[in-house]
Amino acid sequence: MPFFESSYLAKGGEWYHIGGMKIGKRESQRLLKRAQIIAIAREHFFEKGFEGASMSAIAAQLGGSKRTLWSYFPSKEELFAAVVEDTAAGIRGGIDFSAVGDSPLDQLTHLSRTIIERMTAPIAVQMFRLISPMSERNPELVRIFFERGPRRTQKSIAEYLRANFGDLLWTDDYWQAGDDLVALAASNFHFESLWGLSNPPTPKQKDARARRAAILFLRAYGRHPELWAPIDKVDGARETV
Amino acid sequence: MPFFESSYLAKGGEWYHIGGMKIGKRESQRLLKRAQIIAIAREHFFEKGFEGASMSAIAAQLGGSKRTLWSYFPSKEELFAAVVEDTAAGIRGGIDFSAVGDSPLDQLTHLSRTIIERMTAPIAVQMFRLISPMSERNPELVRIFFERGPRRTQKSIAEYLRANFGDLLWTDDYWQAGDDLVALAASNFHFESLWGLSNPPTPKQKDARARRAAILFLRAYGRHPELWAPIDKVDGARETV
DNA sequence: CCTTTGAGGTACTATGCAGTACCGTTTAAA
DNA sequence: TTTAAACGGTACTGCATAGTACCTCAAAGG
Incomplete structure (x- = not known):
């Protein structure tokens, strides 16, 4: 066949x-x-x-x-x-992280938005629910799922960061940096979706979260001060700063 | 009764x-x-x-x-x-995030270490595996689990940040900041444990990850430059910086 | 001491499941 | 047109399950 x-x-x-x-x-x-x-x-x-x-x-x-x-x-x-x-x-199909020409912040916002969209998609959420309990009874299957799904997304993100942010971050470990970006962008939404704790996030909420993740990521990993967004411009910043 | x-x-x-x-x-x-x-x-x-x-x-x-x-x-x-x-x-029992007297970095490292320990504990991992697939069939049960378990930990972390880092962060949203710290500290280990993708992390790996999460968090959220760890001191930094 | 309550043991009912057997019919390939 | 395969339908085999019935025994409480 x-x-x-x-x-x-x-x-x-x-x-x-x-x-x-x-x-x-x-x-x-x-x-x-x-x-x-x-x-x-x-x-x-x-x-x-x-x-x-x-x-x-x-x-x-x-x-x-x-x-x-x-x-x-x-x-x-x-x-x-x-x-x-x-x-x-x-799940992995159709990855396009191409947002050439924008500012680093806009690029990362777009990337984060894509990550959020992918991790909160119903098919992904349901797959997570389905696959989690299999790790005790059929670990090989979980491994296959991971290799063919999330692992490839991870790889794409790392390669994107290496290609587009090679000189802007202070680290060489693009896999780790990518994981951290994913964590910042999607962690909340992931658990909320997985456990059905709240209504699915609106596009507006996803946009806001993506932008915030990008800001946090650049402040954490950015090599040069000009990459660090001014903290009084961020949603949730104190008025008194 | x-x-x-x-x-x-x-x-x-x-x-x-x-x-x-x-x-x-x-x-x-x-x-x-x-x-x-x-x-x-x-x-x-x-x-x-x-x-x-x-x-x-x-x-x-x-x-x-x-x-x-x-x-x-x-x-x-x-x-x-x-x-x-x-x-x-x-799972929630016995929370003590008291590390008074240390530097902010050490305090956050200790907090991250506690978070990692808690999220990779076998009982927590197995509970995640067990509860995930229930959200379609018994959402109320998932809600109960969340309220009595993870939610309280979330709350403790937010309160700890408010009490000990009230003046050091540029945000007032301590819940969100806490979630981001948790994401940075435990996200990788969480998925690896949940899916059994690699051997459980050693104490040394957990220490390293906790410290890195604390550094990233302080760089992302720290209000004053003196909170930002020099980037050439971080594991994984480039030699050429 | 005596009564009530709970626990052990065994056998049972009813149900639903994965997987099989059989047989007649359709249909693609030569 | 022939032939071999795949398909549909129905009934079936074991097997494991959640939950029940009934009787006996131990022990707690007054």
Whole structure:
């Protein structure tokens, strides 16, 4: 079976193509059905968790018989693994941190905003909820999720910082700096979303948080004083400063 | 039934006491057994999750009959809730952020170290794993956990910052500042522990991370330049600065 | 001392689950 | 057109589970 990325298929004339390769109709239908199963299973796993989700219920929603489901995924574990891999690929997709030309503060604000958006996206939140309890029972799966999802985002951020802020920070450890930026930008929202403690943040709140994270980051890591935002310009600063 | 805190009982002479109140032996034994059940149930829930854990298995490990278990907790949900409440109380217990007399940097380092210790403690990590997937199915329970556990720690940190750093920071929002300190100190370790991605951090690593978080925090939030650690003294700084 | 209460033991009910067997029908590939 | 595979439907097998019934025994409380 050829490599394929997150259930993407295209039909061209007589034949069905996938990633430029020509395949039979039978196989292409199998891939489509596979993707459909994963989508349905994802809903169930997200809502009920691994133990709570039922293969029978998934098969029922799929429409066909149980035999069909089992012919694609020989066990619940393998179906779950497929969901995790597919979702991790979906989460990392489409990273563009390009905000060339703006000031360092604006660039970092934009980056922080992207990070926040990504970490509070429903699919990410639900994936976090789903994957956390697996670390005791299936550590390898958690590792796969991390490598294919968050790890790549981490890497992109570190590379972005190295490329665009190489001379502006006092550290060479761009991975650590990136982690700190992520922490400053998303930590609050992450826990609030994960635990459903408050209504999802509005775009305005996300903007404000992103800007604040950028300011804090530049003050903490900025090499030159001109990078440090004046503290009386920051939201939450005392009036008496 | 009188209020009692995280399975604490003391025997004094003829009578059994709890929080200064005199109670019968029968009742005290019930409380002891209750605490014992919670302890056993906690293990099971931590290892297998809510759906994965089995009341029968818990009853078996308890030793008695199932009837006994059900006479204490009329359903699996209520037992789970009791475990959550008890554990949340245990997590927050014993907060002492008193490091009077040291320099601001040393105080913040000590505070960060405490935060790290608390967030990477096995009981906290396992509780996070257990509680995350509950937010869809039992949001109220997650709320209770948060209010009785992390929320109180948050509050302690904010109050500590207000009391000891009231004049040193440029912000009045001590809750936000506290959250940012927590993020800087524990975010990395939190995810690594939660997902079991690497070996638990050594005390040395925790010390280093705590110090770094304190430095970053003071540079980001410090009101006066003398609070900002020289950047060539920080681990990970470039040699060429 | 006697009564009430709780706990142990065992067997039970009802339910839901993952996974299988069988068989007739559809359908893609040759 | 033929053929082999995949699909749909239904019924099934074990198995584990939450929770119940019932009886016996120990012990706390008055």
